[in-house]
Amino acid sequence: MQLDWVWGLIGGLLIGTGGAVFLLANGRIMGASGIIGGLVDGSGWTVWQERVAFLAGVVLLPVLLYPLYANGVETNVTDNWGVLIAAGILVGLGTRIANGCTSGHGVCGISRLSLRGIVATVAYIVAGGVGVVLFRHGLGMI
Amino acid sequence: MMRNLFALIAGGFFGAGLFISGMTDTAKVQGWLDVFGAWDPTLAFVMGGAMIPMFFAWRLRERRATPVLGGTFPPASPQKIDGRLVIGSVMFGAGWGLAGLCPGPAVASLSYGGIGHWVFFVAMIAGMAVAPPVIARLTRPAVRTA
Numbered sequence: 001m002q003l004d005w006v007w008g009l010i011g012g013l014l015i016g017t018g019g020a021v022f023l024l025a026n027g028r029i030m031g032a033s034g035i036i037g038g039l040v041d042g043s044g045w046t047v048w049q050e051r052v053a054f055l056a057g058v059v060l061l062p063v064l065l066y067p068l069y070a071n072g073v074e075t076n077v078t079d080n081w082g083v084l085i086a087a088g089i090l091v092g093l094g095t096r097i098a099n100g101c102t103s104g105h106g107v108c109g110i111s112r113l114s115l116r117g118i119v120a121t122v123a124y125i126v127a128g129g130v131g132v133v134l135f136r137h138g139l140g141m142i
Numbered sequence: 143m144m145r146n147l148f149a150l151i152a153g154g155f156f157g158a159g160l161f162i163s164g165m166t167d168t169a170k171v172q173g174w175l176d177v178f179g180a181w182d183p184t185l186a187f188v189m190g191g192a193m194i195p196m197f198f199a200w201r202l203r204e205r206r207a208t209p210v211l212g213g214t215f216p217p218a219s220p221q222k223i224d225g226r227l228v229i230g231s232v233m234f235g236a237g238w239g240l241a242g243l244c245p246g247p248a249v250a251s252l253s254y255g256g257i258g259h260w261v262f263f264v265a266m267i268a269g270m271a272v273a274p275p276v277i278a279r280l281t282r283p284a285v286r287t288a
Binding site: 101 | 164179
């Protein structure tokens, strides 16, 4: 679609607004992997309600918006479970080792000019680019 | 109560933004990473757009001693670049490229992404669950033999 970048920009502004609310109201950095990971490994159980409420909002709004899309929403996800499982483990483990993902290191980190956020973002974009090129054009797997 | 309400609102903005921007479409993410394919610039607009409100939020944060709902602000941005940051980010990036999903969109798409998104989500939770011992091993000081 021609207007994809416009929706991308609008969506991005909403994402950043969510991050601004979470920072200024709750005093938290909006990092998806940290919010989920703290619930998974128990390190964030002292503020579990806040984390669950945040994640409920992340799930709920797409549920509410979905009916507005008459043609459905394409996710184009692979049906190769081996790839999905390997990718999921890499994402879960990697974001916890690095202490952040696209939202925490990328959106929240770079916007405060954090050197760690910038280094992490460059590393995961380069790794992602090499991964896609290698597995798509090199091995034809994805 | 108010903390949970504002967390829900913040998550709502995040989920709506991920949904509207198309970031739960793995083809858009992989299309942006694939510089040798039909390159899709959408992700750059999403990331750039998201940084605009956050940039002003960090400026406003400087003017306040505490968050609106009390408590404390996150500590100053740490500047330590270590192997852990780079290794973890490279692993994350590889998985992100393979599936076209990262943690935020993986959650946002749970209601409509079908079984594939759930397989990814469960694997991601498993990866997070095994992280603490891996991190302990990575950060363990080297054994001195001398």
